[in-house]
Amino acid sequence: MDATLLFQLVLNGLIVGALYGVVAMSFVLIYKASQVVNFAQGEFLLVGAWVCWWLLTYWQLPIWAGFLVTLAFMTIFGVVLQVIVLRPLIGEPVISVIMATVGLSIFFQALMKWMFGVFAQPFPPMFTVERISILGLDVQSVYLASLVVSVLIMVGFWWFFTYSKHGLAMRATAFDQQVAQSLGVSVPKVFAMSWAISAVVSSVAGIVVGVVNGVSSALSFYGIKVFPAVILGGLDSIVGAVLGGLIIGVLENVAQYVDAQWLNWGNMYQIAPFYAMILILLIKPYGLFGTRNIERV
Amino acid sequence: MTSMTPAGDFRSTYRADTTIFPTRNSRIAMLVGVLVLCAAPLVLGRYELGLLIAIGYSAIAALGLNILVGFTGQISIGHAAFFGFGAFASALLVEHHVPVPLAIWGAGLMTGVVGLVFGAPAARLKGLYLAIATLAAQFILEDFFARAPWFSGGVSGRVTEPYALFNMRFDREETYFYIVLAHVVIMFVAAANLMRTRDGRALVAVRDHYLSAEMMGINLAYYRTLSFGIASFFAGIGGALYAHYLLFVSVEAFNILYSIQFLAMVIIGGLGSIMGSMLGAAFMVLLPEIVQSGVDLLAGSALDRALRLGSSISFLREMTIGAAIILFLIFEPDGLAHRWRMIKAYWKLYPFSH
Numbered sequence: 001m002d003a004t005l006l007f008q009l010v011l012n013g014l015i016v017g018a019l020y021g022v023v024a025m026s027f028v029l030i031y032k033a034s035q036v037v038n039f040a041q042g043e044f045l046l047v048g049a050w051v052c053w054w055l056l057t058y059w060q061l062p063i064w065a066g067f068l069v070t071l072a073f074m075t076i077f078g079v080v081l082q083v084i085v086l087r088p089l090i091g092e093p094v095i096s097v098i099m100a101t102v103g104l105s106i107f108f109q110a111l112m113k114w115m116f117g118v119f120a121q122p123f124p125p126m127f128t129v130e131r132i133s134i135l136g137l138d139v140q141s142v143y144l145a146s147l148v149v150s151v152l153i154m155v156g157f158w159w160f161f162t163y164s165k166h167g168l169a170m171r172a173t174a175f176d177q178q179v180a181q182s183l184g185v186s187v188p189k190v191f192a193m194s195w196a197i198s199a200v201v202s203s204v205a206g207i208v209v210g211v212v213n214g215v216s217s218a219l220s221f222y223g224i225k226v227f228p229a230v231i232l233g234g235l236d237s238i239v240g241a242v243l244g245g246l247i248i249g250v251l252e253n254v255a256q257y258v259d260a261q262w263l264n265w266g267n268m269y270q271i272a273p274f275y276a277m278i279l280i281l282l283i284k285p286y287g288l289f290g291t292r293n294i295e296r297v
Numbered sequence: 298m299t300s301m302t303p304a305g306d307f308r309s310t311y312r313a314d315t316t317i318f319p320t321r322n323s324r325i326a327m328l329v330g331v332l333v334l335c336a337a338p339l340v341l342g343r344y345e346l347g348l349l350i351a352i353g354y355s356a357i358a359a360l361g362l363n364i365l366v367g368f369t370g371q372i373s374i375g376h377a378a379f380f381g382f383g384a385f386a387s388a389l390l391v392e393h394h395v396p397v398p399l400a401i402w403g404a405g406l407m408t409g410v411v412g413l414v415f416g417a418p419a420a421r422l423k424g425l426y427l428a429i430a431t432l433a434a435q436f437i438l439e440d441f442f443a444r445a446p447w448f449s450g451g452v453s454g455r456v457t458e459p460y461a462l463f464n465m466r467f468d469r470e471e472t473y474f475y476i477v478l479a480h481v482v483i484m485f486v487a488a489a490n491l492m493r494t495r496d497g498r499a500l501v502a503v504r505d506h507y508l509s510a511e512m513m514g515i516n517l518a519y520y521r522t523l524s525f526g527i528a529s530f531f532a533g534i535g536g537a538l539y540a541h542y543l544l545f546v547s548v549e550a551f552n553i554l555y556s557i558q559f560l561a562m563v564i565i566g567g568l569g570s571i572m573g574s575m576l577g578a579a580f581m582v583l584l585p586e587i588v589q590s591g592v593d594l595l596a597g598s599a600l601d602r603a604l605r606l607g608s609s610i611s612f613l614r615e616m617t618i619g620a621a622i623i624l625f626l627i628f629e630p631d632g633l634a635h636r637w638r639m640i641k642a643y644w645k646l647y648p649f650s651h
Contacts, residue, residue: 037425088627094424095372099564100626102374102557107619114612224436227429235425271440274433281418281430 002261009253015143017249018150022205023222024229024241025157026198032174032236033194036086036097040105041202042223047108048074048203049210049219050116056124063124070207071200078199079192086195087188109220120216123207146208153201154242161238170194174236228273232280234290243288248273334478338471346470348582353477354538356578357484359562360571361531364488366560367569368497369524370504371419372428375435376559379529381442381551383408383536385449388457388546397460397541401480404540405533412529419525420518423507435553442548454547457540468544477538481575484531489571491527500524504569554615561622567632576633584621585614 027041051073055066085104089097132141160167172180173190181187206219229248233240255272280287318324338346362376387404391397415438418430442449449455459468460476467473491497499520502510511517540546558581566577592610629636 037428085623085627092626092630095366095370095428095568096564096626096630098372098425098428099560100623102560103619103622103626105619106554106557107616107623110612110615110619114609114616224432227432231426231429267440267443271436274436278418278430278433278437281422281426281433285422285426 006254006257009257010250011139012143013250013253014246015147015249016253017246018147019205019209019245020222020225020229020249021242021245022150022153023202024226024233024245025154025238026201026205027226027230028233028236028238028241029170029194029201030198031230032238033170034082034086034191036101037094038198039098039101040081040108040223041198041226042220043105043108043112044074044078044199044202045206045209045222046112046217046219047077047206048199049206049215050112052203052207053121053123053210053215054116057121067207070203074199074203075196078196081199082192082195087191105220105223109217113217116215118217120214120218122214123211140212142208142212146212149204149208153204157201157238166193225273228277228280230287231277231285232287234287237287237289240287240289248276251276331478331482335475338474343470346474348586350470350474350477350538350542352575352579352582353474353481354535354542355559355562355582356481356535356575357538358532358535359559359566359578360484360488360574361528361535362559363563363566363568363570363574364491364500364531365524365528366563367567367573368492368504369500369521371521371524372424373431373525373528374428374553374556374560375415375431375433375438376528376532377551377553377555378435378438378442379408379412379532380536380539380555380559381546381548382411382438382529383533384540384546384551385442385455385536386533387537387540388450388455389448391457396462397458398462401534401537401541404537405530408533408536409526409530412532413522413526416522416525416529419521432553435556439548439551442551449546449548452548454545456545459544460541473542477542480534480538484534485571485575488531492571496520496523501569554618557622558618561618565621565625565632567634570632570634572637573632573634576637580621580633581618584617588614588617 023041023045026044027038030036030038030041048070052066052070055061055069056063059066061069081104085100086097089100132139132144161171169180169185170190170193172183172185173187177187180190205222206215209219209222225248226245229244230241231244232247233242233244252269252272256269259268318327334349337349341349358376358380362373365371365373383404386407387397387400390400390403395403415431415434419427422430443452459466460473461467465472467476492501499510499515500523502513502515503517503520503524507517562577562581563574564577565580566575567573589610592613625632
């Protein structure tokens, strides 16, 4: 009985962890391209999910149309944020940039609550089959779909950065801005593009979570959960982000299991990733795959 | 940050360089300012005094954060947790029959020790890694408050006693105001003096160039951790004053949004400016009041009905906090203190601005 439960929890952890991985990936994308630590990553999920929900329920658009319009909107949203808020802050100290994204995070969280209320809203049902059983385990089909979407996004990222021209330009910019510029890469464009892609990818994750749990301001907590994941994986490693997301996803589920079985402290699900993060920061601050010396004099 | 002293620097002694008040008039102005504030309870109503008290305890905590962020160049996103720790610690001490005036300072010391513990990563981490570590501290401390009823009273919160000294009870705004004012003066003078000592200048050196600082014989790990301790001490005093004003402390108040408000105070007031912490605290405390009065002004109008302004006032407040942070960072990155110096320089140098 307990083994099955544990197995189920690990599976849940992997599914949620894949989503963390996707969000962490888009976080790392922004960090790599423009050296901005984005505390407003969770708000990308939030805004994307609310916009999609609004299109689907208020305007009664079909799912594919609502989805595409949301993606288009998030592209513009990401670019506009980068151009209006982050571009004037290029060259400012780390704390200014961090605080600007923190300000964005508060602003959009409150704006979304104002526009859509504080209660969780469900998406219209999308799947005809409620649950599927895999290897004798019950899995809700939405969870399965979310796993598929996550994997698709990860493969997309891999293709983008290995083969596409823009992806290569972004890697070049991340490697050395001056060299990239002298080779004809437009650095401002790369910055804007990284924010656009990050916003779009995060919003997809937001929609997936919204379909599973309903859309609410709890979505923005994914933006905080992303920190343990990226710190574990290494701040500037996309592979690390994915792996870190998976590990954190499993860790919080296992922590909850351990807690429920033996400790009875409560709330371990939320807090365990942060304890893990402090440990990692003390032992190996550059993470599993991060560049060793990230801070420059 | 450019110096605003007119045409050259004529200071020729260390004494002149480390003085708190550069001219006699600025010293007199400060004394007059404090005296005017002493008269405030005679003129102002209880509500306005309450706002001044809030500015006072926020300013103390913001000053601590400014020592950490503005003077030492380290980022903390968990200041509200330390503020809350101070509030609970003071309430706990009072419950163990420590008189309130002592409990406030005891709470400050306890919070300072906790700050040293959570500042330990600062010995190893810099910049955004440290920011993320303090973010973790915020959640861990919040979680600790929630699950330690012996300390925080758990979900129901903790009731504490009003400030009492020599058989006088300071439990009304009119009287408690003086207590807060006294603490504000003590803490601000202490901070201004700290920045003149070797330790204070070591902190600034760590901020400006840690490599050079280390070469000059400054122990980086020691001062990085120490500045966390000092910041937490100030936060603890501020939190304790908060506790004995409201007489009730509860876990929910010290969330991450409050931490961000403290950071906003420091940034809006001006990084590395002692007076700036006060200006920033005043700005952040008064901002919701301005929003409130703006909404009251629009109450009943078509705009109000269309946008549901009245019922969503708390969201509007949060939005203005976020917007204020962003706008200040883009348009006035040196904060209100810098603007104030510019205004002073303008009057001093009129009509020749150089």
